[in-house]
Amino acid sequence: MPFVDREIEMSALEAAYKNPVASLFVVYGRRRVGKTTLLAEFCKGKRALYYLATEESIQANCAAFREMAADFLQDELLRSAANVGWEMIFKTLLAQPSEEKLVIIIDEFQYLGKADKAFPSVFQKIWDTQLKNENVEVILCGSLVHMMMEQTLSYSSPLYGRRTGQIKLKQIPYAYYNQFFPAMSEQERILYYAVTGGVPKYIELFHQGNGIYDDILQNVFTPQSFLYEEPEFLLRHEVSDIGSYFSIIRSVAAGNCRLSDIAASLSIPVTSLPKSLKTLCDLDILEREVPPTEKNVETSKKGQYRIRDNFLAFWFRFVYPMRSFIESGHAEIAMNKLRSSFIPNHVGYVYEDICRSKMWELNAQGKLPFLFDRVGRWWGGKDTEIDIVAVDTNDRSNILFGECKFHQNTQMQLSELRQLKAKAAAVQWGKESRTEYFILFCISGYSEELHRLAESDPHIILG
Incomplete structure (x- = not known):
């Protein structure tokens, strides 16, 4: 599948790379949105060390990082050294002379802070005493949005104020879909966008273009398929009470858009909702809409919530209510329901979003x-x-x-x-x-x- 879009993000990373001073970039965004692919593309032809953190102990991660650094430097002494800490590994990385800037990427950075709450402070010290005065570009990347914000971007984080830039990677706009599906008509492309919603991993699964309904059956309406339980995987690490968040999204998908309507449908007080709704908005799952004619958007009482993510809107409308049929081996019943309402109850709304995005393009072009x-x-x-x-x-x-x-x-x-x-x-x-x-x-x-x-x-x- 081709590497598409990301010109703005790539330009920001390249500008930092060409800058003679050190840079510390934070790259974050929901799972499957293409962060690792972006960084892999950026690293091509560069002197770059990429480390993927795991949910293991901080000691296991440190040992794995030491092995990665030893391979990168071809340093057998570092490889055989026992009980070497993070500071010494970075010192060794910087000790090798080179006129070419060194790129250091730590992917899934939030797992290090999860394994050891003191690690952001450890890394802050490494940045202040070693990295910030060297010819390096450090990129901290993560897919658990709230953890990344807490560990790298929030005022309470030891790394607050150290970053030189940040990228919240979002889904690829519809305007680029002709590069993924060049042989399709625009009508067909919109059907695929209505399900995959600009998430590169989903686009990859649907990339063969066997027909939207066949592809949905294969990739979503089969219990063993990759996307069948995707919403649960997305929320599991981000929120503690997945059931209550599922209920909120399901309520919005059913047409309850106002705060009071959501609360009434769930039989809970209105006051218990704002924090959960903010979390879902931070995750780009929901968004709050206000009519553009409102004087004050933030305080308007006309605000309504909607599902921002095309795939999740699709899943909660067509998969979640039909899981009993799908799991009992009667996916054809779910497919018949889908065929009768996919266009009017889902694609039509996605098309409206596409048109509103096109309005901004026409506006910028003076048309x-x-x-x-x-x-x-x-x-x-x-x-x-x-x-x-x-x-x-x-x-x-x-x-x-x-x-x-x-x-x-x-x-x-x-x-x-x-x-x-x-x-x-x-x-x-x-x-x-x-x-x-x-x-x-x-x-x-x-x-x-x-x-x-x-x-x-x-x-x-x-x-």
Whole structure:
């Protein structure tokens, strides 16, 4: 599978490498997102030592690191030395003269701090007394987000203030999916993105492209498959009470988006939820949405929660409720349910996200009537919801409304634009003097009427 995207992250690592002073980078992000692949790509052609920490004791990790350093240096004396500590190993690594910068990567760094709570302090001393004045780039990498934040980024960490940069690696955007699946139509690519969601490991499993339903059956709807229990693996090391977090995600997947609705569905007090919701947001599993027209996003009472991760949204909608059928050998029942609701109940929402991301691209390219600083979904009242609303919070003279349709075989019609305009009337933001624009997105294109109208009316845009 090709190495795709990561230009910004690679550029940051390369800039640190070319800088004559020492650097300490923290790279973190959820499992399977491609951190190790990024670092392997960065290390190509460089003088680099890569060590993968384990959940063994700190003494076992130290011995393994010594062996790795001895192999790297071809130093038999270091290899045979007993009871050599971390400080001496790093001192030996730095003692070998070279004009080329040395890259030292410690992957799954959080396991060292878990094995010995004092290790971040030990490493802080090594950085302060040895590494920071040498020609080195040190990268501490980890996949347990909360542990990495606690051990390297939080104010209470001994390493706080030492880092010269950090990368929270996220999923690969849809815009790059044509590089993974170049032979597919855009419609097919969106179906695959709706399940794999930009996680490189998942993309790799689906990379053969045998057809979305066959690939789902093989990789998700089989109890022995890699992804069947993936959500449990993701949460197991991050949270202590996996059951309560599962319940929260399941509630959101069922359509309970407001804080009060989530609490009511779980029969728990509202006050017990914020900490858990913050944890799930930190893990990029959930996100809190607020209509872009709200004055204060942070304190708005209109906030709603949604599942941010495509695969987890898919899993909780289609796998979790059907596990009894799947595990009893009747996966065909689950597949029939999936076929009937996959497009309207999942792909359609993913397509809206893709279109909102495209809005930022169009905005940056100057292809829209005005520059905006907020874009998102808007809702109000009982049933009024608009897929896209874009505004400039510093200028209330313009507003843009958008509609997104994943019609597989049907073009968007003029009637859908009329419906959008009717819904736009419910949005009060700048209503006294605003100029309204409308943008339409449809995977199957637009009717001739819409094309003619867009050509004659600059307020209508076809995405």
